[in-house]
Amino acid sequence: MKRMLLSSIGKSTKYPQTCGLSDISLTINKGEIIGIIGRNGSGKSTLLRTMAGIYKPDNGWVGINGQISLLAGVGVGMNKDLTGRENIHLYGSMLGHEREVMDSMMDEIITFSELEGFIDEPFRTYSSGMKARLGISVATAVQPDILLIDEVLGVGDPGFKKKSQQRIRDMMENSNTVVLVSHSFGLLKEICSRMIMMERGKIKCIGIPEEVIAAYHEAEG
Amino acid sequence: MSDTAQPPRSDERSPSLENLHPKVSVFSAPLHIRKNLSKHRYLLDNMVSRNLNQRYDKALLGYLWTFLEPALLASVYYILFIIIANYDDKSYPMLILLGVIGWGLFARILNSTVSSLVTNAGMIKQTGFPLEIYSAAECKTNLVISSISLLTIIPFMFYLDLAPTVHLWMMPVAMFMLYLSAWGIGLMVASANVVFPDVAHAFRFITRAGFFVSPVMWTYEMLIERAGADSSYIDIAMLNPVVIPLTMMKHSAQGTIPDFAYHHIIYAAVFPILAYIFGSIIFTATSRGVVKRL
Structure with missing residues (x-):
């Protein structure tokens, strides 16, 4: 029987500037x-950030079993004046990884990001696609027990998108847990085991991808 | 498919799950923060490098500015007080410089800690690591900068024929007292600053005004001479927690021991500890709760 890895129970979690979960x-x-x-x-992103421990529920609790990493936004926490290599260390440490781990993964991250020729250049010289590639490469290189992804899989050129999706599949095969927020229904349908539809801070429905996507389209009219 | 979440709602916590927001008792808050900093040491080091890089990377002279800035300031003080005003006390520019470095450390740590949550709002909403890391990184950055700046007094010591003495021990102790006091006070109000941004403005004013009521441009000995050692004004002035650390810094360079009343020494020693204890308690209890207001 699969172990329970993450549980989120909230009764009335209110977030004035975004959407209140309840x-x-x-x-x-x-x-x-x-x-x-x-x-x-x-409330999709609010739910994801509550799972990541960023927002503290007013009531209820969030429990995890294992290391958790949130990949949100492109190049979040990366510094424009540091080089790509330095940013790998910085971002890796923000994701909770140790120096030894990042040192040992450095070559693999650089290769996966396809930034071999630019890795010692300042981050500010990177295009948005390159920044995203580096972010995803770091976030997914060291496989956390639980990976939370917010709308960042659709970045990069088609080839890199495919690589990112393949890595998510690899994570699934390695029994890691992934929760992702996305508007790319095709991708979600392809890789998700279950889907959740949020509406006004509540879980409207939960089930297999085809049914949840159909429910979404129905609600949208 | 279900119209509600599955499995059925249960408020019972599984023993195998770790609560992301465990309750931290009041008494363990100071230790809790120390443990978090120790656990995230790699991140802290990276953030300090980033801060230093941000400050000096684009400058032509880079890190040399940490030394150059106080050195140029010292030259100005020398011209002003020794050449133009013809002060008898040749060590006066060095004493002012030490005051400026010490006060700068205190003020920068205090202001950056007060606004640490607001300044880093973007990152806080995207990353889940402990919130005290942001202010701790600023503290460490400023400690590095101030330590390098202290090298400026070496030429002065040569000029004044002051040999380093054992009393130099007071320098790191004084800087630690300034750092702990500033960080502690900042932690106390950092969460309040998220709800009431006026807090940061008030503290910016306090640190500007504090420059004049602290022994930066004057010395403790001048105060005693003017007010008299037994004056009640002295007790009021000594409530300022930076008076003793700044005086210690000045005396450590001069190789002398300052003459403080015992109760003033006890107050100066206890203040940073209490500031840190109360600061960590308040910050641990309130900081995560105000993130949603960022």
Whole structure:
């Protein structure tokens, strides 16, 4: 039986500037890939950040089993004046990894990001696609037990997108747990084991991708 | 598919799950922060490098500015007080410089800690590591900068024929007292600053005004001479927690021991510890809760 890896129980979590979550009771098992969809402002990102421990629920609790990493935004926490290599260390440490781990993964990260010729250049000289590639490469190089992804898989050229998706699949095969927020229904349908539809801070429905996506389209009219 | 979340709602916590926001008791908050900093030492080091890089990387002279800035300032003080004003005390520019470095350390740590949550709002909403790391990185950055700046007094010591003595021990102790006091006070109000941005403005004013009521441009001995050792004004002036550390810094370079009343020494020693204890308690209890207001 799969171990329970992440649980989020909230009764009335209110976040004035985003969307208030309420009545969230969710258990995610080890090895699952969960997709979260919903309209803008429905509470998808708030739920993800609550799982990451960024927001503290007013009521209820969030429990995890294992190391958790959140990949949100492109180049979040990376510094424009540091080189790509220095940013790998900085971003890796922000994701909770140790120096030895980052040192040992350095070559693999550089190769995966396809930035071999630019890795010692300042980050400010990178294009947005290059920044995203470096961010995803670091975030997914050291496989955390639980990886939370917020809308960053659709970046980069088609070749890199494919590589990122393949890495997510690899993580699934390695029994890691992934929760991702995305509007790319095709991708979610392809890789998710379960999907959640959020509406006004609540879980509207949860189930297999085809059914949840159909419910979303139905709600959208 | 279900219209509600699955499995059915349960408020019972699984013993195998670690609560992301465990309750930290009041008494263990200071230790909790120390443990977090120790656990995230690699991140802390990277953030300090980033801060230093940000400050000096684009400058032509780079890190040399940490030394050059106080050195140029010292030259100005020398011209002003020794050449133009013809002061008898040739060590006066060095004493001012030490005051400026010490006060700068205190003020920068205090102001950056007060606004640490607001300044780093973007990153805080994207990363889940402990919030005290942001201010701790600023503290460490400023300690590095101030330590390098202290090298400026070496030429002065040669000029004044002051040999280093054992009393130099007071220098790191004084800087530690300044750092702990500033960080502690900052931690106390950092969360309040998220809700009431006026807090940061008030502290910026306090640090500007504090420059004049602290022994930066004057010395403790001048105060005693003017007010008299037994004056009640002295007790009021000594409530300022930086008076003793700044005086210690000046005396450590001169190779002398300052003459403080015992109760003033006890106050100066206890203040940083209490500031840190209360600061860590308040910050641990309130900081994560105000993130949603950022």
